[in-house]
Amino acid sequence: MSDVILTLDSISKSFDGEMVIDNLNLEIERNEFITLLGPSGCGKSTTLRIIGGFVKPDEGRVLFEGKDITDLPPDKRNVNTVFQKYSLFPHMTVEENIAFGLKLKKKSKQYIKDKIAYALKLVNMEGYGKQAPTVLSGGQQQRVAIARAIVNEPKILLLDEPLGALDLKLRHGMQRELIKIKQEVGITFIYVTHDQEEALTMSDRIIVMNQGIIQQMGTSKSIYDEPQNAFVADFIGDSNIIDGIMRKDKLVEIQNVAIPCVDTGFAKDELVDVVIRPEDLVIVEESAGFLKGMVVSIIFKGAYYEIKVRVHDYEWIVQSVNPAQIGSRVGLTILPDNIQIMHKPHSKDEEVVKEDE
Template sequence: MEQAILNLEHLSKSFDGKKILDDLSIDIGKNEFVTLLGPSGCGKTTTLRMIGGFIMPDEGRVIFEGKDITALPPDKRHINTVFQKYSLFSHMSVADNIAFGLKLKKKSSAYIHDKIKYALKLVDLEGYEDRHPMSLSGGQQQRIAIARAIVNEPKVLLLDEPLGALDLKLRQDMQKELIKIKNELGITFVFVTHDQEEALTMSDRIIVMNQGLIQQIGTPVDIYNEPENAFVADFIGESNIIDGVMPKDFLVEILGIPFPCVDSGFGRNELVDVVIRPEDMEFQKPGSGMLDGRVTSILFKGVHYEMKVQAGGFEWLAHSTEAYHPGTEVGIYVKPENIQIMHKPTSAAQEVINTNE
């Protein structure tokens, strides 16, 4: 991570007696695309609003470029926010919407004209200066909201689920646009979403949250391939999560059957959580895998088939490019490196990981 531009130090916040954030600390680097990811009510939007100055923490500090800005109002920070509701002025032209903040700062007409032209080019809306927001599509309105934010030259841009109202194709297009804008401008992006695909696609780092606590911080690859607990494994992609026992290093018993794995350092016969991704379930002939099962359902998902398999008294989820229809007997095999082993929670705080809102 490059030098930190934002440091969130021990932030806590309660509303109506309910704790929304609990001693949250995060360092965010310059030019980094960081995503706060988690279910509704986990505290991600509260965190974003604290960074923007819209909410004061009960405890803790927001440090920006080494200075404490916790008590500063939003307009005194080099930080801009794009909300899910774009809040464009319907009676103003696109150009006037983009120029709104610059006019408040009493910038010259020539400066404002150049900034509007540059911003529209950046968001691929050249020639739209005289249009009105209500005549534009949702994706175009979202780009105008981003243009309005970036002309103020923020060092940090906060985005609170800005793609949530768009259809799938527009959302995917805007994901690419946001990455392009971030790379061209060198702005730090802090992005809030509950959409795991968005987080995995766009982020340099993901901060997974649940019930006001950070569950894991890491790159998209790390978060997906090496989840630190059952909540992360379940929230980031689909998973088979099952109880296991580690009789010794590099071996885990699942449903009483020994599975070789690559994990070590657990206590002898320690109870653990085991995660196996559906795409890592391999089907073989009955009797040649680690355990046998019967396919109970199948769905075609476009790039693969999704199947449920009853095996060992557990219903497994499996993905394959080959169809295995209900009633088919199969042997199940999983490579050792595709079995993730995690410690069981040992405290009340850690128990939060097993609570998906």
């Protein structure tokens, strides 16, 4: 049975006449780790601020456990927010920062002491309570900001690009910490990022947004394996996206070559977008390939080589554990199951919504 904790009902918001969120509808279940993912300006941070009460929608309602909280101020919502800029008080110790919200609620000294100890242990910051935030690293400051939010026992924790200021190694470490914290405290996380790897790594469900519209909703695997339009395919990981013609069911023409696929339900000779992930292409002898071209570049990426193969006027990206010789002629093959066929959008911001069952 569904256990919805938060509902965004027909939310719209514009700034200076420009639509930022356009009739957004979303249900979030208790204890989910939801990520709002999209490029800058897509409306994800505005959506988060509407949930937190910092921005009021022009239209629509925010429902928390079935109750309308659209007009409630932030301090009256059972929601806490962690921003990219941690906003720690520099004149306070770590303990004092964590205790700030609890003191405002007039909690007892023993209660506050116990909560501080619990929070510091949860974020692996035991022994740092007397330190000033200014002497901490970026990753440590972020942990303190999370601890300060969690001690208030919110039912929803909002995180607005909280790892954006950290270097790659620290980001990866904090991703693991956030997953652990979410599992231990059992609250709903709503996370905003433009980093696809972060979203794929941490989320129970990803909401891909563009131009204020939800493009796709689903698990990390479903969105990566089955993108619903070219925008999602291009934004989530690397993709080869090329024009094609659906000659008939299970047969698509790419670069004047008919290639078997598994898709059906398209009109005969319909113009389509064809999406093929680089890891699904295989380099073979030229005579054995569906497509035939020349290797124009190769880059070693550590776990694989990124190889570009020019076929006519298009450069295919291939990820392979085996290198290739620049200038050599090769063939490309692909399994039918790994070809994604998509309808051409009717407009640039065409809405496509598909939620995992």
